[in-house]
Amino acid sequence: MPATEQNLIIRKLESIFRLSDEERAALQALPMQVQAIRADQDIVREGDRPTRCFALLEGFTATYKMTGDGKRQIHSWHVPGDIPDLQSLHLRVLDFSISTLTPCRVGFIQHEPLRELCRKQPRIMEAFWRQTLVDAAIFREWITNVGRRDAYNRMAHILCEWVLRLRAVGLVEDHTCDLPMTQTELADATGISTVHVNRVLQELRGNGLIVLRGNRLKVLDWDQLRQVGDFDPTYLHFGEDREVA
Amino acid sequence: MPATEQNLIIRKLESIFRLSDEERAALQALPMQVQAIRADQDIVREGDRPTRCFALLEGFTATYKMTGDGKRQIHSWHVPGDIPDLQSLHLRVLDFSISTLTPCRVGFIQHEPLRELCRKQPRIMEAFWRQTLVDAAIFREWITNVGRRDAYNRMAHILCEWVLRLRAVGLVEDHTCDLPMTQTELADATGISTVHVNRVLQELRGNGLIVLRGNRLKVLDWDQLRQVGDFDPTYLHFGEDREVA
DNA sequence: CGTTTGGTTGAAATGTGTCAAACTTTGTGG
DNA sequence: CCACAAAGTTTGACACATTTCAACCAAACG
Numbered sequence: 001m002p003a004t005e006q007n008l009i010i011r012k013l014e015s016i017f018r019l020s021d022e023e024r025a026a027l028q029a030l031p032m033q034v035q036a037i038r039a040d041q042d043i044v045r046e047g048d049r050p051t052r053c054f055a056l057l058e059g060f061t062a063t064y065k066m067t068g069d070g071k072r073q074i075h076s077w078h079v080p081g082d083i084p085d086l087q088s089l090h091l092r093v094l095d096f097s098i099s100t101l102t103p104c105r106v107g108f109i110q111h112e113p114l115r116e117l118c119r120k121q122p123r124i125m126e127a128f129w130r131q132t133l134v135d136a137a138i139f140r141e142w143i144t145n146v147g148r149r150d151a152y153n154r155m156a157h158i159l160c161e162w163v164l165r166l167r168a169v170g171l172v173e174d175h176t177c178d179l180p181m182t183q184t185e186l187a188d189a190t191g192i193s194t195v196h197v198n199r200v201l202q203e204l205r206g207n208g209l210i211v212l213r214g215n216r217l218k219v220l221d222w223d224q225l226r227q228v229g230d231f232d233p234t235y236l237h238f239g240e241d242r243e244v245a
Numbered sequence: 246m247p248a249t250e251q252n253l254i255i256r257k258l259e260s261i262f263r264l265s266d267e268e269r270a271a272l273q274a275l276p277m278q279v280q281a282i283r284a285d286q287d288i289v290r291e292g293d294r295p296t297r298c299f300a301l302l303e304g305f306t307a308t309y310k311m312t313g314d315g316k317r318q319i320h321s322w323h324v325p326g327d328i329p330d331l332q333s334l335h336l337r338v339l340d341f342s343i344s345t346l347t348p349c350r351v352g353f354i355q356h357e358p359l360r361e362l363c364r365k366q367p368r369i370m371e372a373f374w375r376q377t378l379v380d381a382a383i384f385r386e387w388i389t390n391v392g393r394r395d396a397y398n399r400m401a402h403i404l405c406e407w408v409l410r411l412r413a414v415g416l417v418e419d420h421t422c423d424l425p426m427t428q429t430e431l432a433d434a435t436g437i438s439t440v441h442v443n444r445v446l447q448e449l450r451g452n453g454l455i456v457l458r459g460n461r462l463k464v465l466d467w468d469q470l471r472q473v474g475d476f477d478p479t480y481l482h483f484g485e486d487r488e489v490a
Numbered sequence: 491c492g493t494t495t496g497g498t499t500g501a502a503a504t505g506t507g508t509c510a511a512a513c514t515t516t517g518t519g520g
Numbered sequence: 521c522c523a524c525a526a527a528g529t530t531t532g533a534c535a536c537a538t539t540t541c542a543a544c545c546a547a548a549c550g
Contacts, residue, residue, distance in 0.1 A: 065389045068475040073389040090375045095480040129374050130335045139384035144310045144318040147391040147436025191392025230313040235340040
């Protein structure tokens with residue numbers, strides 16, 4: 001397999017579907033315009049009517065919405081390999097924005113070749129559909145998290161998810177990974193205030209569940225973090241399909 | 246068009262896509278097992294591995310999840326015409342439960358004929374995909390609602406959505422519609438306590454925005470309700486496609 | 491090396507939860 | 521059709537998790 005930017009997407013899809021040579025080749029042939037983007041930049045914005053999607057190749061992004069009185073809510077994070085605005089293939093108007101959390105490299109893919117690909121390779125289309133369904137499952141879990149867990153448990157939950165998602169793309173080593181978001185961004189994701197995020201993180205540290213220094217997170221006690229976060233990874237639907245015929 | 250149970254689904258899809266005669270016929274031919282279900286019954290449950298979906302024909306349902314300590318969070322409501330667990334076509338394990346809010350009539354459809362239909366009628370598949378994307382958009386809005394709006398605004402928002410979704414299927418007359426959920430269920434949807442739901446509803450009534458009697462809701466001042474709820478219906482993606490070629 | 495950004499701390503204010511009781515409506519069986 | 525039970529709603533008092541405000545500190549950065 002040639003070392004192209006498309007490989008990341010292929011690897012991600014292959015964790016879901018067994019791809020044929022033909023399907024792999026079709027993905028390799030996807031025209032993609034790679035671009036570097038600084039941290040804290042919007043890639044797409046609420047109200048846009050995009051004619052292309054993007055694949056996240058390097059770095060981290062988040063979807064968010066602003067309320068009328070200027071509060072921000074983050075709905076999810078993205079890790080390399082994700083195609084965060086895939087839905088724009090079928091919903092013309094974007095109802096959310098996507099911003100970089102860190103400097104990123106992204107690959108833009110025009111809708112047209114993507115539609116063409118879906119038409120010719122129905123299994124790839126299925127894989128894409130499935131991706132958007134997993135996104136939805138994560139949204140449901142976040143509603144639950146924000147609606148029904150207190151700040152301490154909520155933060156533990158979101159950290160559990162983060163670690164598992166990074167592990168799935170090989171970015172966790174020795175229980176340690178990047179945690180690139182600021183406490184303000186964690187606040188916007190959990191629906192609590194920045195000040196309280198700080199207190200809750202200290203409590204998690206004080207209780208010996210995690211170590212947090214700079215932008216690195218180390219999980220000291222996974223079992224307890226998981227328990228505090230009331231975390232059941234089913235909703236991430238990892239490797240579910242390997243069992244499928 | 247013969248008066249079948251499938252018509253409701255077809256009508257719903259046609260509000261999204263212009264269907265050909267062939268496509269309509271294919272939908273009509275979908276084998277469907279109709280069943281009546283009492284109120285407050287689970288139709289599917291977290292952890293299930295369904296081999297069929299169901300279309301809601303009459304009544305109202307909701308998806309929900311329980312947390313470890315027994316709290317419930319509702320993620321969305323369903324109105325007649327919806328196929329609430331369509332995602333089980335591509336995600337084997339259900340990560341949520343669906344319960345009836347009222348007595349319902351539902352039509353079960355086996356996965357196999359549904360997959361067959363998607364294979365043969367790619368436009369219908371697209372319509373289905375699109376449905377699941379709108380669901381996801383609603384989830385995002387609910388995260389925002391629960392995470393970043395206070396109880397009063399949150400309740401106003403959820404009522405706005407309810408009214409618009411019912412209006413879309415012709416169930417609103419004279420600004421009045423059913424509101425079949427109990428205050429406990431409203432609490433589970435908004436992430437606040439039952440007692441506080443009651444207080445907030447009274448505030449909305451006291452301010453002349455709504456009338457609430459029995460299970461009937463009347464909106465007295467839509468503009469203000471909308472404003473209080475910080476409600477922008479874009480995320481429901483109504484009639485967006487009529488513009489599409 | 492000064493400036494900016496992000497993290498930390500404490501005190502006071504407040505929105506929402508909890509508890510417990512009363513009231514009202516709905517449904518049901520005698 | 522009444523009487524009773526069950527389910528849902530309403531109320532008040534109090535507790536408390538979280539927010540807000542304001543200041544300070546530490547790290548990163550040009």
